[in-house]
Amino acid sequence: MVSFLKKNFLFLAPMAGFSDSACRRICREYGADGAVTEFVYAGAVLRGIESAFEKIAFCESERPVGIQIFGSDQQELADAAVLLEEKFAPDFIDINFGCPAPNATSAGAGAFLLKNPPAMYSMVSSVAAVLKRTPVTVKMRTGWDLSSILLPDAARALADAGAEMITIHGRTKSMAYGGEADWKLIELTANVSPIPVIGNGSVEKRSGNQLNSSACAGFMVGRAALGNPWIFSEIKARMHGAEFSGPSPAERASLALRYAELVSNGTRSGISRENISHAKPQIMRFLREAAGFKKLRANIKNIKTLEELREMLCAYV
Numbered sequence: 477m478v479s480f481l482k483k484n485f486l487f488l489a490p491m492a493g494f495s496d497s498a499c500r501r502i503c504r505e506y507g508a509d510g511a512v513t514e515f516v517y518a519g520a521v522l523r524g525i526e527s528a529f530e531k532i533a534f535c536e537s538e539r540p541v542g543i544q545i546f547g548s549d550q551q552e553l554a555d556a557a558v559l560l561e562e563k564f565a566p567d568f569i570d571i572n573f574g575c576p577a578p579n580a581t582s583a584g585a586g587a588f589l590l591k592n593p594p595a596m597y598s599m600v601s602s603v604a605a606v607l608k609r610t611p612v613t614v615k616m617r618t619g620w621d622l623s624s625i626l627l628p629d630a631a632r633a634l635a636d637a638g639a640e641m642i643t644i645h646g647r648t649k650s651m652a653y654g655g656e657a658d659w660k661l662i663e664l665t666a667n668v669s670p671i672p673v674i675g676n677g678s679v680e681k682r683s684g685n686q687l688n689s690s691a692c693a694g695f696m697v698g699r700a701a702l703g704n705p706w707i708f709s710e711i712k713a714r715m716h717g718a719e720f721s722g723p724s725p726a727e728r729a730s731l732a733l734r735y736a737e738l739v740s741n742g743t744r745s746g747i748s749r750e751n752i753s754h755a756k757p758q759i760m761r762f763l764r765e766a767a768g769f770k771k772l773r774a775n776i777k778n779i780k781t782l783e784e785l786r787e788m789l790c791a792y793v
């Protein structure tokens with residue numbers, strides 16, 4: 477059972493290359509109720525590829541947290557799910573049927589499965605059959621393109637196959653990340669689905685009324701949370717009809733530093749206190765709206781260590 481769900485539950489979306497453990501922890505601290513790890517290839521999990529486990533590793537404060545897997549082979553997905561259940565004890569295991577990237581679709585995985593619903597359903601039932609105590613959930617798009625929309629029927633079939641929650645990104649694969657998410661279809665599905673539906677797709681643009689009157693059990697926020705974990709409090713304030721005041725430049729700077737500290741603790745290869753170069757794009761995101769950012773950005777380009785960053789941000793904090 478996805479027993480942790482409560483009304484208007486807010487998830488941080490899985491975002492490959494961005495929603496690392498540091499990002500997930502910060503979003504949880506700033507109002508997200510749960511998170512999903514970025515997707516990992518089932519085959520990589522089974523081969524014990526270290527970088528796959530790095531993406532998955534989470535700390536207790538991130539719970540409830542789901543691990544997301546993708547693949548094209550149902551046996552591989554089931555075996556990977558068993559391994560992950562044993563090794564990490566996540567709160568749920570999510571199967572990705574939404575990734576539009578050619579490296580996923582050309583391998584018959586991610587959004588490619590939207591073209592073959594029976595294969596989706598058997599993947600879900602294979603995974604559900606082998607998990608001992610972990611719910612299996614699904615994240616999908618509405619269909620491959622506008623001429624092949626799968627919802628709401630797929631919700632019933634996925635529930636019959638053993639899925640316990642569906643996150644619907646209200647865009648088709650063909651739309652990638654552009655255009656409007658189809659919230660009418662998300663709501664229609666949530667109204668008839670036997671299992672909880674989590675609505676996804678530019679949630680930050682939904683009004684308080686739309687969110688409060690939704691048939692969805694919760695919502696998932698993606699891009700709007702990048703460098704902006706305050707979005708969760710903003711959305712919650714909107715739901716409660718309360719005012720929200722955004723972060724000051726000092727708050728942005730101190731959160732940028734906290735992110736850098738968390739991410740440089742040695743859990744992500746290539747990033748350490750002595751070399752935070754690979755974390756700089758993410759650090760910049762926290763600062764993007766801070767006053768004086770232009771000058772700061774130029775200066776941050778030239779630094780390498782956490783200590784240098786700390787010194788630079790001291791002027792703001």
Ligand SMILES: Cc1cc2nc3c(=O)[nH]c(=O)nc-3n(C[C@H](O)[C@H](O)[C@H](O)COP(=O)(O)O)c2cc1C
Pocket residue numbers: 489490491492493494513514515544572574575615645653676677678679696697698699700
């Ligand atoms: C950079 C990036 C990486 C993403 N990686 C994943 C992923 O690993 N798994 C997944 O299910 N969706 C992934 N997504 C899709 C998001 O989870 C989300 O469904 C999508 O961005 C729509 O939500 P939004 O409009 O709030 O951004 C990714 C999106 C972006 C922008």
